[in-house]
Amino acid sequence: MNKNSLDGKIKRIAKLGRYTKPEKVEGAIKLDSNENFALDREFIAGVTAEAARQVDVREYPLDQLEQLYAQLAKYAGVNEKCVAAGSGSDQVIELLLSTFGSKRATVFTPTFSYFINRCELHGIRVDQVPLKRDFDLDNKAFLKSAKKSDLVYICSPNNPTGNQLGRHTVIDLINSLEDRLVLIDEAYVDFADYSLSKDVTKMDNVIVLRTLSKAFGLAGARVGYMVANEKFIRVFRSTIQSPYPISTLSLAIASGILERADHVKNTIETIRKERARVAGRLAKIDGLQVFKSDANFLFIEAGKKYQPISKALVSNGIIVKMLGNVAGHKGCIRVTIGTKEMNDKFLQCVEGTM
Ligand SMILES: Cc1ncc(COP(=O)(O)O)c(C=O)c1O
Numbered sequence: 396m397n398k399n400s401l402d403g404k405i406k407r408i409a410k411l412g413r414y415t416k417p418e419k420v421e422g423a424i425k426l427d428s429n430e431n432f433a434l435d436r437e438f439i440a441g442v443t444a445e446a447a448r449q450v451d452v453r454e455y456p457l458d459q460l461e462q463l464y465a466q467l468a469k470y471a472g473v474n475e476k477c478v479a480a481g482s483g484s485d486q487v488i489e490l491l492l493s494t495f496g497s498k499r500a501t502v503f504t505p506t507f508s509y510f511i512n513r514c515e516l517h518g519i520r521v522d523q524v525p526l527k528r529d530f531d532l533d534n535k536a537f538l539k540s541a542k543k544s545d546l547v548y549i550c551s552p553n554n555p556t557g558n559q560l561g562r563h564t565v566i567d568l569i570n571s572l573e574d575r576l577v578l579i580d581e582a583y584v585d586f587a588d589y590s591l592s593k594d595v596t597k598m599d600n601v602i603v604l605r606t607l608s609k610a611f612g613l614a615g616a617r618v619g620y621m622v623a624n625e626k627f628i629r630v631f632r633s634t635i636q637s638p639y640p641i642s643t644l645s646l647a648i649a650s651g652i653l654e655r656a657d658h659v660k661n662t663i664e665t666i667r668k669e670r671a672r673v674a675g676r677l678a679k680i681d682g683l684q685v686f687k688s689d690a691n692f693l694f695i696e697a698g699k700k701y702q703p704i705s706k707a708l709v710s711n712g713i714i715v716k717m718l719g720n721v722a723g724h725k726g727c728i729r730v731t732i733g734t735k736e737m738n739d740k741f742l743q744c745v746e747g748t749m
Contacts, residue, residue, distance in 0.1 A: 405471060414513045417714070424713045424740055426731040429554070429583070429692050433662040433665070433669075433734055434612035442655070446647035455639050459646040466474055466653040467620050471605065477596040477622055479631045480642050484582060484606040484619030491602065492517050492546075494635050495576050498557075500546040503537055505721050507554045509579060519546070525722060530556040530686060530694075532564060541572055550580045552587050555718060555729045557688030559587045566594070570599055577601045583690035585610035592622045599624060609691060610663050611652050616645040666691050670732045676742050680749055684724075692731045701726025702749040713742050 397403050417427055425432070460480065468475035481487035488510060496519045502511060504523040514521045522540045527533055530553070541547045549568070552559040555587055569577055581603050584590045595601040603622040608614040621631070641649075652659065674693055677685045684696040697704050705717055716729040730741060 400744065403602070408516065411515050412508065412514060414509050420712070420714060422712060422732070424444065424711075424732050424737050426741060427714045427716045427729075427735060428614070429609055429731045430614045431610055431612040431662065431666070431691065432737060433666050433732075438658070439612055439652075439653075442651040446644060446651050450643040450647045452643050454643065456641065456643045456646050459643060459650070463618075463641075463646055463649055463653075466650060467605075470596065470656055471590070471592045471622055473596050473622055474625070477627045477628055478620055479623075479628045479636060480618060480641060481636060482619070482645075483608060483617040484557055484580070484604045484621075486617075486640065487497060487604055487619050487621050488578070488580075489513055490631075490635050491576075491578065492576045494521065495546065497545040499544040500548060501537065501541040501544040502548045502549060502550075503532060503553075505553075505555055506548070506550045507582075509669040510548050510550075510578075510580070514546075526553075526556070530558050532560050534564065535569070538568065538571055541568070541575065545575055547575055547577045548580065549577065550582075551591075552581075552583045552689040554583065554690070555692075555694055555716065555721070555727075557583075557686060557690045557692055557729075559584075559589070559689040562589050562591075565591065575600060578604060580604045582606045582609055582626045583692075586667060586691045587689035593658065595622055596624055599627075602627065607649055607652065610629060611649075611653060611659055612662075613645075613649060616648045617641070618645055618649045666732050669735060669738055673730075673732060673738050673742060677745065680746065682749075683745075687725055689720055692729050695730065696724040697726040697728055699726070700748060701728070704745055707744045707748045708741075711740065713741055713744055715741070 463480055465475045465477045468478045492513050496517050499520045499522060500514050501522045504525050511521050522544060524537045524540050549565060577600060579591055581590055592603050595603050601647055606619040670688055674685045675682055677695060682698055682700050686694045708715060718727040721727040732738060
């Protein structure tokens with residue numbers, strides 16, 4: 396096989412790791428993709444209906460993107476010249492990789508597998524530095540690898556483990572990597588205690604990636620954004636990003652929900668409380684280990700209880716992310732924090748297997 400022929404390239408790509416979309420199960424309690432169901436359906440439907448009435452989809456979106464930048468900047472507490480957006484943070488990651496990805500990237504693992512898959516698609520070698528058993532960072536090993544890379548990815552809070560590394564740890568890392576591009580993926584930061592959004596506007600080489608898919612309940616609208624210094628953002632908006640990356644309808648929905656950011660913040664508070672409640676209940680169950688989470692999901696090591704829990708969840712129509720063995724931990728489960736009712740059903744189901 397000629398590796399450079401089209402056929403050879405397709406065969407190489409077909410062997411790469413890829414994201415497998417979860418199966419749609421009608422009527423299921425969906426706790427597998429870290430969406431926000433604490434924002435109720437009626438509220439989101441109202442915002443969407445209002446957006447649909449406002450927009451004229453015969454027109455390309457001209458000024459709506461600028462309006463969104465201003466709203467996102469206000470929410471993130473940065474200057475609007477420091478914000479750019481895309482069709483989900485997935486698309487922003489993709490653009491950054493295709494533009495700046497070069498030979499080698501460093502990530503810690505386990506982490507968001509999409510990033511690793513996309514690097515591999517672009518022929519970027521990914522050095523994976525294992526997190527410690529408690530999911531803290533092995534600073535020395537990570538830095539050693541990062542210094543040999545052109546690109547460094549830090550998921551904060553991390554998916555699937557849920558924890559956020561200490562602010563000083565990340566800042567110290569960034570300071571030691573001045574000439575490498577550092578991507579801080581803050582998809583779940585709205586549920587955490589700190590964001591580096593403001594800090595990175597003063598840095599030359601660091602980008603924060605954020606999204607409206609999680610806390611803001613807009614996974615289906617596909618709106619992600621990035622925060623960086625003004626110079627970087629200017630080039631991204633004008634040259635790297637395509638002219639119309641987000642549909643007029645999604646832009647209007649995003650603006651509508653950002654106008655109601657206070658309501659979203661209340662649901663974030665509810666989710667944080669629920670996270671503590673669910674973790675507390677699970678921690679009482681013999682044989683389960685629940686890890687500290689700064690996100691809207693929990694990482695659980697179920698060990699021998701993995702199969703019975705899996706069966707019980709399936710028969711009760713509850714979908715979670717069954718991860719299997721992860722980094723030396725046996726029978727791992729990632730479960731999204733949903734509404735109180737959803738969480739109770741999940742808890743009853745797990746408790747019923749004990
Ligand atoms: C860590 C992380 N980054 C980015 C994304 C992608 O988010 P978006 O819906 O904005 O593309 C996800 C989605 O699961 C995620 O977990």
